[in-house]
Amino acid sequence: MKLNYTGQEKVTADPQKVWSFILDPNKVASCLPDTQDIVIKDDRNFDAVVGVAVGPVRGKFKFAIQLVPDQANNKMAVKLRGGGLGTAIDLTASANINGQPDQTTLLDWQGEANVSGPAATVGGRVLDAQAQKLISSVFENMGKKISEGA
Amino acid sequence: MIPGAFDYHRPSSVEEAVALMGQYGLEARILAGGQSLIPAMRYRLAQPAVLVDINKLPNLAYLSEENGMLRVGALVRDTDVEFHQDIQSRYHLIADVSQVVADPIVRYRGTVVGSLCHNDPSGDWAATAIAARAQMVIRGQGGERTEAIDDFIVDSFTTSIQEGEMAVEARFPVPNTRTSGAYEKIERKVGDYATAAAAVQLELAQDGTIKEIGIGVTAVALKALRVAEGEKLLRGQKPTRDLIRAAAEEAAKIADPNPDARGSKEYKKDMARVLVGRGLVKALGRLGVKI
Amino acid sequence: MAIESPNLEPKGIQGLGKAIKRKEDSRFIVGKGNYLDDINLPGMMHMALVHSPYAHAKINGIDSSEALKVPGVKAVITSKELAGAGLAWVPTLAGDKQMVLADGKVLYQWQEVAAVFADTRQAAADGAAAVQVDYEPLQAVVDPYKATDADAPVLREDIKDKMEGAHGPRRHNNHIWTWDVGSKDETDQALASSEIRVKQHMVYPRSHPAPLEPCGCIGDMSKATGRLTVYMTSQAPHAIRTVLSLVTGIPENNIRVISPDIGGGFGNKVPVYPGYVCAIVGSIVLGVPVKWVETRTENLTTTGFARDFHMDIEIGATKEGKVTAMKVYTLADHGAFDAAADPSKYPAGLFSICTGSYDFPKAYAEVDAVYTNKAPGGVAYRCSFRVTEASYLIERSMDVLAHELKMDPAELRIKNFIQPAQFPYPSALGWTYDSGDYEKTLKVALDKLGYEELRKEQAEKRAKGELMGIGISTFTEIVGAGPSKDFDILGLKMFDGAEIRVHPSGSAIVRAGTRHQGQGHETTWAQIVSEELGLDVDKIIVEEGDTDTAPYGLGTYASRSTPVAGGAMALGARRIREKAKKIAAHLLEVGEADVEWADKKFSVKGVPGKSVTMSQVAFAAYTNLPQGMEPGLETTYYYDPPNLTFPNGAYVCVVDVDKGTGEVKVRRFVAIDDCGTIINPMIVEGQVHGGLTEGFAMAFMQEIAFDAEGNNLSSNFTDYLLPTSLETPKWETGHTVTPSPHHPIGAKGVGESPTVGSPAAFVNAVVDALAHLGVRHLDMPVTREKVWKVLRGAGIDAF
Amino acid sequence: MQITLNINGQDKKMDVEPRTLLAHAIRDAGLTGTHIGCDSSSCGVCTVLLDGNIPVKSCTMFAVSAEGHPITTVEGLAGSNLHPIQQAFHDQHGLQCGYCTPGMMLSSVALLERNPNPSEDEIRFALSGNLCRCTGYQNIVKAVQQAAQAMNQPAGAAADD
Known part of the structure; x- marks a missing residue:
C-alpha cells in the first residue's frame, strides 16, 4: 500500500540554520513524536522507537532512520525503514529547502509511505492517518524547533 | 490470532474507571463491546498495555x-x-x-x-x-x-x-411527529465497512417547508462529515427534486475519500451524492411527501 | 465412530435415488465432530510461524534471541535448520520445488520465514512476534504480463540458469512452461476463412477456496516406536503419506496419516504446505507432538490459490451462427513456485475442455505459465483442474459471439450443441465425451424460467430506461480423473480403492481412499453398497481418512469421488455379490445357475418365495460355507475408470441493475444439472446450492487482489468477500438424467458443476442488461463500480 | 487468573490469561463444538449464547468478561432429545461439512426466541453474521422454518418425523 502526503512548513530562520539542524541526527531525532528510545549510530544514521496511539492502535514502531542530504539541490531526504504491529513501513520524507527573501525558509515536503503486511489491509485506514500524522508532526516540530533557534 | 498480553481491570464504578484511565493514560483502552478493539488486538495492530473493562459498571445500560x-x-x-x-x-x-x-x-x-x-x-x-x-x-x-x-x-x-x-x-x-430520517448505506456484504453511507434527518414545518435538517456522510473522508451546505440549501424550503439533487451534490463536493477495494475516489464521491439523495427522498416519503 | 444421536429414525435398505438423511449429521449437530484442532495429545506443543511482510525481499539475517526469551518458547527453526534435515526445499506436485521456510529471500507476501515452538499457543504467538528479520526489499513482480519482460527481476535464483523445466524449455527466468493442444495451422486456416470472427480478452481472477476450517497439522513422532503419526486436514491422505515417505526417508509403513473431519476443503486441502512440514519436523526434533493450526490470514495469504488465468479467445463462425473454429491463448500466473495440483501430464489441467458443449470442427489452445511474487498453489478450487476457467471462457465467449451475430444466446447455443447421436463425441482438443442431451437440458431450464416472457419484460423495461438482463450458461465439465493410462500425480495413478467387509450378522464396514469434507460420502457410499448388496443402510458404516485402515486412493477433489471411488464401491460390492451368490446357492440347495439376484435378495429362479437375504448369506459366510470355499465376505476393489465423465447443465440467471449505485440484484437463477445417475437427490441438491453460491461469489465478490508492491489486499474475511445468507440468491434447481455409459452405476459427479457453470451465467446476465450500452464484456468480480462506470459513461444517472 | 465460567449449566474453574479469548477457554474446557474460523470477527463459527439467548462471537470476547454470564454451547442444546433446531438441520440437510453448524444453530435459536415466526427474509437477515461455505444457506433457511414450526407446537404434540 503506497501512501502519499505533502505539506509545507514556514521556518523563521535562514536556510543555513535549517541545514545545520537537519544534518544533526540528534536534532532530527528530537522531532519525532513520542520517542521512547533513540540510538545514534553515526552522523547520518540512527534508530528510533516511536510510540503510536491512534484510536485502536496502541503500540510501537521501530525504525532505522537515514539522513540523505543533497545540499547542491537544496534537498533533504529522511528514510525510515522498520515497522511494528505486524507491519513493515518504508517511509521516505523529502523536503525542498527554499530560502525566502525575508530570511525565512519554506520547507516544501512530501512523504511517501509504503506499508506492507496483511495488517496493512486490515488497519490500512488507521495506518494511513497515522503515517500522515507522523510525517506532518516531524516537519511541524522541525519548523518549530528551528524557528525557536534550538 | 492471539492478542498481546495486557493488564486487565474491571472497575465497579464510573469514578473508578475514570481514575484508571487517568492513571494509565495512553497505555489504557476502555473495553465496552470490544467488537472493533478485540479484532484489532488479535491482529496485534492494537497492543494496549491496560484494558479497563466497563461491562460490569452498574446503571450504564439505560x-x-x-x-x-x-x-x-x-x-x-x-x-x-x-x-x-x-x-x-x-x-x-x-x-x-x-x-x-x-x-x-x-x-x-x-x-x-x-x-x-x-x-x-x-x-x-x-x-x-x-x-x-x-x-x-x-x-x-x-x-x-x-x-x-x-x-x-x-x-x-x-x-x-x-x-x-x-x-x-x-x-x-427526540423526534416529533413531523420528523423523519433515513440511513442509506452501500456495503459489499454484510459486515463490511461501508463503501459509502448517508444519514439524513429532517423536520417539516406545518406549511410543508423543511424546518430543520441534518445530513451526515461516512466512509468518504478521514472522518464522518456534516453536509452543511446541503442542509443550508434545504432549510426553510419546500423540498423539490431539484433542491434535493443540489443538496446531494454538496455531499459529493465535500467528500474526499481514499480509494480502496471498495471503490475509487470518484465512485465514492458519487455514492455520497446518490445516497444523500435517496435518504432525503426516503425520509420525506415517510412523512407522506412524495418527491 | 458415529455417535448415534437420540432421535434419528432408521432407514432400511435405501439404494440409489433415495433422498435419505445423512448419517454423518449425527455427530455434527451435537458438536461432536472431530476436526483437526479438536485433537489434543499429551505433552503437545504449539507452533506459530513468522511471516514476511514483503512480497519480494532479500533476507540479511534472522535473530531469534528475543523469541527464545519468551517464557514457554522452546525452539525456533529457520531454513538453515531444515537444510540440515534435507527439508529446506520440497518437491511440488507440479514438478517444481518450493521452499519450506524462506531460504535467503522471500518470494511472496506473508511467506513463512521461521517456525516457533512453545508450550502454549499464546507463547508461540508471542515468540513469533519477537523474531527479528532483517529484510532488504526488492522490486516485486505482480503483473504476469510483465513477468517475462527483459528487465524483470529474477525471482527464482535457484533455477536461474536451468532453462529446461518439468514441462519443457523455459524462455525466461520467470517463465515456467508452455503447453498447447490442437492443430494451430488448421485452426488458423479455419479462422481465416470464417465469415464472422470475434475476439475477447478475459481474466479469471485469483480466488481462494477459503473453507471455514483453516488448514492444520499435528506431527506426532513416537521415539519409542519410530512411527510418525500425522493428523492433517488433507483431502488426499494416502498421497500425502507417500510424499512424506519419499521426502523424509521414513519408510511408508512407519507413517500413518489421519485426516479427521474436515471443515470444508474445496481443493484448499490437497497440497502440502510449509506449516505441515514444520510441525512434523518440530515433532521429530522435540520428541513431542506439535500442533499447528493456521490463522485465517495465513490461509488467505499463503495457501493454494485458484484460477489467475488471463485468457484471449478468438472464435470463428458462419453468418448463420455455426461455429467453425476457436483459438485460445492463456497466461497463467502461478506465483512463486509451480505448486499447482494438476495431473502430471496436464500442466494446465483439463483446460482443453474449453470447446465446451459445442461442436467446434477446429480448435487450438496454448497456455504459458509464469512466476510472480504471489503465493503458489493453483489448486482445483471446487473444480476439476482448470475446468472452471475453460467453462467460463467458452460460455462467456458464446455470448460475445451471439452479441456480434445479434442472435439470441439460447438460439446460438442450440445451433451448435453436440447432438445426442454424436456421443461418444471426440472433441477437436482430444477428449471423448461420454453422453449428454444438451438441448433437452437447456429447454427444461428455459421452460422453468419462462424465458420468452422474461425477454418480453426486458424489452419493455429497456424502453422505459430500466435495466434487466438474462444470462445463460450451458456448460460441460470433465471430471473423474482419471484413467491411469493418462492420469497420475507424481507418478501415482489416479485410481481409487474401496474395501467392503460384511460382518456375520449382516452389517458392514466400507472404507475408501477418498476423504469427504461435507459431500456426504458416509451416506452415499452406504447407499451404493445398500443398493448392490441389499443391506440396511444403517448397518453400513463408512470410514475414510486413516491410511492405516483405508485402501489406497488418490483422494477427494476435482469431483472425482463418485466417478472413481463410487465405481470402486459398486464393483467391489458386485464382486462380493458373486461370492454371495455361490453361498446362496449352497443355502438354497440349488445350482448357482438357478439363483438370481432380484429385489435385493437371492431367489431360486421360477420358485416364488424361495429366497435368502444378504444377511443370511453373510451369516453363512462365517458359519456354513460350501465345501472348500474361503470363509468371510469381503473384498478390496481398485477401480481404474475407462474414461472421464462429462456432467453438464443449463443455468439461466435474471438480474436487475440499480442505475444509481450499479448494484446488481440476482432476481432468479434456474440450474438444471445432468450428472447422470443420482445417488441421493437431497445431497445432490445441497451440492448444487453450495456450488452456485461459490460461483455467485466469484462472479460478484471474491478476489485475491494485490497492489503494485505485491501486498495481498484480501487477507481477511472483511476484504475477501464470502457471501452471507443476505447476499446469496435463492436457487431453483432441477435435473435431467443422462447416465454415463461407462460408469458402473452411470453417475458422473456433481459437486463442482455449479461452481464451474454458474459464473458465466451471472456475468452474461449483467452484460446482457448493459449490452445496448455497447458493453461486450466485464471482468469478474463484477463490482458495483464496474457497472456504475458503464452507466455513467452512457449518461445514465439516478438517485 | 482464576475464573469460573458457567457453561451449559456447569461451573468450570479455569486458569486463564486476561487475553484468553472466550472461544479458546470454551475449547480448552473440552467443548470443541465451538469452532474458530477467522481473525476478524467475520465468520461466526464461534457463536455461543450468553445469558441464555444472546448470541456472541466468542472469538471477540475475552473469557474474563464472560464471568457471571451463563454460556450455552452446541453441546448444551440437546436434552434427552435433540433440540428442534438440531433435528431440523438434519432433516433439511442444513449442514454439509458441519464446521459452521454449531454457530449457525445457536444464532437460529436466538432468532426463534425473539421472533417465533420469522419470514424467510427475516431468517436470512438474522443469520447474516454467520458464514456457511457449503450449503448456500437455502436449506439452513428451511431448517429454521421447520424448527419454528416445531417449537410453536404445544408441548407434547411434536411429531416424531
Whole structure:
C-alpha cells in the first residue's frame, strides 16, 4: 500500500540554520513524536522507537532512520525503514529547502509511505492517518524547533 | 490470532474507571463491546498495555427519554436499539442504522457509545449522530461535560475525549411527529465497512417547508462529515427534486475519500451524492411527501 | 465412530435415488465432530510461524534471541535448520520445488520465514512476534504480463540458469512452461476463412477456496516406536503419506496419516504446505507432538490459490451462427513456485475442455505459465483442474459471439450443441465425451424460467430506461480423473480403492481412499453398497481418512469421488455379490445357475418365495460355507475408470441493475444439472446450492487482489468477500438424467458443476442488461463500480 | 487468573490469561463444538449464547468478561432429545461439512426466541453474521422454518418425523 502526503512548513530562520539542524541526527531525532528510545549510530544514521496511539492502535514502531542530504539541490531526504504491529513501513520524507527573501525558509515536503503486511489491509485506514500524522508532526516540530533557534 | 498480553481491570464504578484511565493514560483502552478493539488486538495492530473493562459498571445500560433527549448509556448494545419497538417506530434514522451496523451477531455485543468513541471514519453511528445533532456526555475526574457531536468528532479515530476521561452517554433529540430520517448505506456484504453511507434527518414545518435538517456522510473522508451546505440549501424550503439533487451534490463536493477495494475516489464521491439523495427522498416519503 | 444421536429414525435398505438423511449429521449437530484442532495429545506443543511482510525481499539475517526469551518458547527453526534435515526445499506436485521456510529471500507476501515452538499457543504467538528479520526489499513482480519482460527481476535464483523445466524449455527466468493442444495451422486456416470472427480478452481472477476450517497439522513422532503419526486436514491422505515417505526417508509403513473431519476443503486441502512440514519436523526434533493450526490470514495469504488465468479467445463462425473454429491463448500466473495440483501430464489441467458443449470442427489452445511474487498453489478450487476457467471462457465467449451475430444466446447455443447421436463425441482438443442431451437440458431450464416472457419484460423495461438482463450458461465439465493410462500425480495413478467387509450378522464396514469434507460420502457410499448388496443402510458404516485402515486412493477433489471411488464401491460390492451368490446357492440347495439376484435378495429362479437375504448369506459366510470355499465376505476393489465423465447443465440467471449505485440484484437463477445417475437427490441438491453460491461469489465478490508492491489486499474475511445468507440468491434447481455409459452405476459427479457453470451465467446476465450500452464484456468480480462506470459513461444517472 | 465460567449449566474453574479469548477457554474446557474460523470477527463459527439467548462471537470476547454470564454451547442444546433446531438441520440437510453448524444453530435459536415466526427474509437477515461455505444457506433457511414450526407446537404434540 503506497501512501502519499505533502505539506509545507514556514521556518523563521535562514536556510543555513535549517541545514545545520537537519544534518544533526540528534536534532532530527528530537522531532519525532513520542520517542521512547533513540540510538545514534553515526552522523547520518540512527534508530528510533516511536510510540503510536491512534484510536485502536496502541503500540510501537521501530525504525532505522537515514539522513540523505543533497545540499547542491537544496534537498533533504529522511528514510525510515522498520515497522511494528505486524507491519513493515518504508517511509521516505523529502523536503525542498527554499530560502525566502525575508530570511525565512519554506520547507516544501512530501512523504511517501509504503506499508506492507496483511495488517496493512486490515488497519490500512488507521495506518494511513497515522503515517500522515507522523510525517506532518516531524516537519511541524522541525519548523518549530528551528524557528525557536534550538 | 492471539492478542498481546495486557493488564486487565474491571472497575465497579464510573469514578473508578475514570481514575484508571487517568492513571494509565495512553497505555489504557476502555473495553465496552470490544467488537472493533478485540479484532484489532488479535491482529496485534492494537497492543494496549491496560484494558479497563466497563461491562460490569452498574446503571450504564439505560435507554430512556428525558427532557426531550433519548439518552443512550455507554453499555447500550446495538441490538438494544434494534429490538426496541418504540425507537424503531419513532426514530426513523436510528431505526435504519440500527439494522445495518456490522452484522447481526456483532450488534449483540457492540455498543452505540463505543462505536462513537472508536470514531472509525467508516462507522455508521457518527454520521447518524451528525444528522440527528446528537450530544456526547463525557465524564472525567473533574466532573461531566456535554459536547455537540461536531466538536466530539475530531479526526480519524480521534475524538475530543482526553486522557482520564470516558464517554458515558450519547444523547439524541427526540423526534416529533413531523420528523423523519433515513440511513442509506452501500456495503459489499454484510459486515463490511461501508463503501459509502448517508444519514439524513429532517423536520417539516406545518406549511410543508423543511424546518430543520441534518445530513451526515461516512466512509468518504478521514472522518464522518456534516453536509452543511446541503442542509443550508434545504432549510426553510419546500423540498423539490431539484433542491434535493443540489443538496446531494454538496455531499459529493465535500467528500474526499481514499480509494480502496471498495471503490475509487470518484465512485465514492458519487455514492455520497446518490445516497444523500435517496435518504432525503426516503425520509420525506415517510412523512407522506412524495418527491 | 458415529455417535448415534437420540432421535434419528432408521432407514432400511435405501439404494440409489433415495433422498435419505445423512448419517454423518449425527455427530455434527451435537458438536461432536472431530476436526483437526479438536485433537489434543499429551505433552503437545504449539507452533506459530513468522511471516514476511514483503512480497519480494532479500533476507540479511534472522535473530531469534528475543523469541527464545519468551517464557514457554522452546525452539525456533529457520531454513538453515531444515537444510540440515534435507527439508529446506520440497518437491511440488507440479514438478517444481518450493521452499519450506524462506531460504535467503522471500518470494511472496506473508511467506513463512521461521517456525516457533512453545508450550502454549499464546507463547508461540508471542515468540513469533519477537523474531527479528532483517529484510532488504526488492522490486516485486505482480503483473504476469510483465513477468517475462527483459528487465524483470529474477525471482527464482535457484533455477536461474536451468532453462529446461518439468514441462519443457523455459524462455525466461520467470517463465515456467508452455503447453498447447490442437492443430494451430488448421485452426488458423479455419479462422481465416470464417465469415464472422470475434475476439475477447478475459481474466479469471485469483480466488481462494477459503473453507471455514483453516488448514492444520499435528506431527506426532513416537521415539519409542519410530512411527510418525500425522493428523492433517488433507483431502488426499494416502498421497500425502507417500510424499512424506519419499521426502523424509521414513519408510511408508512407519507413517500413518489421519485426516479427521474436515471443515470444508474445496481443493484448499490437497497440497502440502510449509506449516505441515514444520510441525512434523518440530515433532521429530522435540520428541513431542506439535500442533499447528493456521490463522485465517495465513490461509488467505499463503495457501493454494485458484484460477489467475488471463485468457484471449478468438472464435470463428458462419453468418448463420455455426461455429467453425476457436483459438485460445492463456497466461497463467502461478506465483512463486509451480505448486499447482494438476495431473502430471496436464500442466494446465483439463483446460482443453474449453470447446465446451459445442461442436467446434477446429480448435487450438496454448497456455504459458509464469512466476510472480504471489503465493503458489493453483489448486482445483471446487473444480476439476482448470475446468472452471475453460467453462467460463467458452460460455462467456458464446455470448460475445451471439452479441456480434445479434442472435439470441439460447438460439446460438442450440445451433451448435453436440447432438445426442454424436456421443461418444471426440472433441477437436482430444477428449471423448461420454453422453449428454444438451438441448433437452437447456429447454427444461428455459421452460422453468419462462424465458420468452422474461425477454418480453426486458424489452419493455429497456424502453422505459430500466435495466434487466438474462444470462445463460450451458456448460460441460470433465471430471473423474482419471484413467491411469493418462492420469497420475507424481507418478501415482489416479485410481481409487474401496474395501467392503460384511460382518456375520449382516452389517458392514466400507472404507475408501477418498476423504469427504461435507459431500456426504458416509451416506452415499452406504447407499451404493445398500443398493448392490441389499443391506440396511444403517448397518453400513463408512470410514475414510486413516491410511492405516483405508485402501489406497488418490483422494477427494476435482469431483472425482463418485466417478472413481463410487465405481470402486459398486464393483467391489458386485464382486462380493458373486461370492454371495455361490453361498446362496449352497443355502438354497440349488445350482448357482438357478439363483438370481432380484429385489435385493437371492431367489431360486421360477420358485416364488424361495429366497435368502444378504444377511443370511453373510451369516453363512462365517458359519456354513460350501465345501472348500474361503470363509468371510469381503473384498478390496481398485477401480481404474475407462474414461472421464462429462456432467453438464443449463443455468439461466435474471438480474436487475440499480442505475444509481450499479448494484446488481440476482432476481432468479434456474440450474438444471445432468450428472447422470443420482445417488441421493437431497445431497445432490445441497451440492448444487453450495456450488452456485461459490460461483455467485466469484462472479460478484471474491478476489485475491494485490497492489503494485505485491501486498495481498484480501487477507481477511472483511476484504475477501464470502457471501452471507443476505447476499446469496435463492436457487431453483432441477435435473435431467443422462447416465454415463461407462460408469458402473452411470453417475458422473456433481459437486463442482455449479461452481464451474454458474459464473458465466451471472456475468452474461449483467452484460446482457448493459449490452445496448455497447458493453461486450466485464471482468469478474463484477463490482458495483464496474457497472456504475458503464452507466455513467452512457449518461445514465439516478438517485 | 482464576475464573469460573458457567457453561451449559456447569461451573468450570479455569486458569486463564486476561487475553484468553472466550472461544479458546470454551475449547480448552473440552467443548470443541465451538469452532474458530477467522481473525476478524467475520465468520461466526464461534457463536455461543450468553445469558441464555444472546448470541456472541466468542472469538471477540475475552473469557474474563464472560464471568457471571451463563454460556450455552452446541453441546448444551440437546436434552434427552435433540433440540428442534438440531433435528431440523438434519432433516433439511442444513449442514454439509458441519464446521459452521454449531454457530449457525445457536444464532437460529436466538432468532426463534425473539421472533417465533420469522419470514424467510427475516431468517436470512438474522443469520447474516454467520458464514456457511457449503450449503448456500437455502436449506439452513428451511431448517429454521421447520424448527419454528416445531417449537410453536404445544408441548407434547411434536411429531416424531
